[in-house]
Amino acid sequence: MLALSISxxxxxxxxxxxxxxxxxxxxxxxxxxxxxxxQEDRLMAAAQQLAGALQRRHRxxxxxxxxxxxxxxxxxxxxxxxALGQGMAADQPWQLAAYRPLPGGSTxxxxxxxxxxxxxxQAAYAVHWRAAAGxxxxxxxxxxxxxxxxx
Amino acid sequence: xxxxxxxxxxxxxxxxxxASLQLWASGQSWQQGAELRRREHEGQEAQLLALQGRLxxxxxxxxxxxxxxxxxxxxxxxxAEQPGLRRRGQGVVLELSGSDGSRRERWYDPAxxxxxxxxxxxxxx
Numbered sequence: 306m307l308a309l310s311i312s313x314x315x316x317x318x319x320x321x322x323x324x325x326x327x328x329x330x331x332x333x334x335x336x337x338x339x340x341x342x343x344q345e346d347r348l349m350a351a352a353q354q355l356a357g358a359l360q361r362r363h364r365x366x367x368x369x370x371x372x373x374x375x376x377x378x379x380x381x382x383x384x385x386x387x388a389l390g391q392g393m394a395a396d397q398p399w400q401l402a403a404y405r406p407l408p409g410g411s412t413x414x415x416x417x418x419x420x421x422x423x424x425x426x427q428a429a430y431a432v433h434w435r436a437a438a439g440x441x442x443x444x445x446x447x448x449x450x451x452x453x454x455x456x
Numbered sequence: 457x458x459x460x461x462x463x464x465x466x467x468x469x470x471x472x473x474x475a476s477l478q479l480w481a482s483g484q485s486w487q488q489g490a491e492l493r494r495r496e497h498e499g500q501e502a503q504l505l506a507l508q509g510r511l512x513x514x515x516x517x518x519x520x521x522x523x524x525x526x527x528x529x530x531x532x533x534x535x536a537e538q539p540g541l542r543r544r545g546q547g548v549v550l551e552l553s554g555s556d557g558s559r560r561e562r563w564y565d566p567a568x569x570x571x572x573x574x575x576x577x578x579x580x581x
Contacts, residue, residue: 306457306461306462306465307461307464307465307468309465310464310465310466310468310469311465311468313469313472314468314469314471314472314473315472317472317473317476318472318475318476320476321475321476321477321479321480321483322479324479324480324483325479325482325483327483328482328483328486328487331486331487331490332486335490335493338497339558342497342560343560346560346561346562349562349563350562350563352568353547353563353564353565353568354563354565356565356567356568357523357546357547357565357567357568360567360568360570361523361567394563395561395563435516443516443570444567444568444569444570445515445516445569445570446511446512446515446568446569447568447569448508448512449508
């Protein structure tokens with residue numbers, strides 16, 4: 306009788322402990338997702354900040370890769386280029402990892418891939434621009450492509 | 457089978473059943489909360505996508521000459537569909553709150569969508 310009772314008790318306790326293990330796993334997954342959302346929000350703010358700076362002051366750089374920015378005629382000095390390479394958005398520092406035009410663009414419209422790093426994460430964006438004949442390009446949108454891994 | 461043995465078996469069974477029930481109840485309660493939070497996060501993602509969709513629709517059509525006026529016009533225009541949208545700096549921020557006290561906010565610069573006609577001035581994230 307006692308042995309049967311102990312066996313049944315062990316079974317009940319083990320099954321409820323396995324449920325608790327699932328709960329703990331779920332909590333840790335929730336924390337990971339929450340951190341991910343926070344990083345997405347912060348890096349999106351950084352992407353908006355950089356895109357806004359390009360649109361306001363350096364529209365001529367939109368069709369050029371970041372490596373070509375220091376040689377561009379339309380931007381004065383290395384300090385201005387360096388200021389585009391990093392910043393602070395949503396209380397977090399960010400760095401420009403890459404900005405490169407995507408194939409298929411023309412002088413009247415194009416897109417570029419933007420990679421930003423911050424808070425141990427990296428995120429990718431597509432930046433779309435359009436240019437009227439004889440005018441500098443104007444930004445149309447910053448499209449979020451998602452986190453591309455921790456760096 | 458003696459009486460003390462029966463009593464001991466009953467005691468062991470009652471104690472373990474009580475402990476198991478408590479663990480099951482707390483697990484079930486957490487799972488219900490997790491499901492609620494998951495639905496809230498999905499709703500928040502849908503709200504973000506809806507705002508980004510609206511920004512994409514408006515893209516390239518300046519709402520005002522300077523970006524601050526464009527941000528104000530954007531908040532006014534989207535007030536009904538995005539009640540959490542506020543002005544911040546030269547842009548707008550969408551604030552989203554969860555029932556568990558969690559908060560998200562996304563900052564958007566109207567200049568990044570071609571919504572302000574003028575150049576010059578600093579953004580603020």
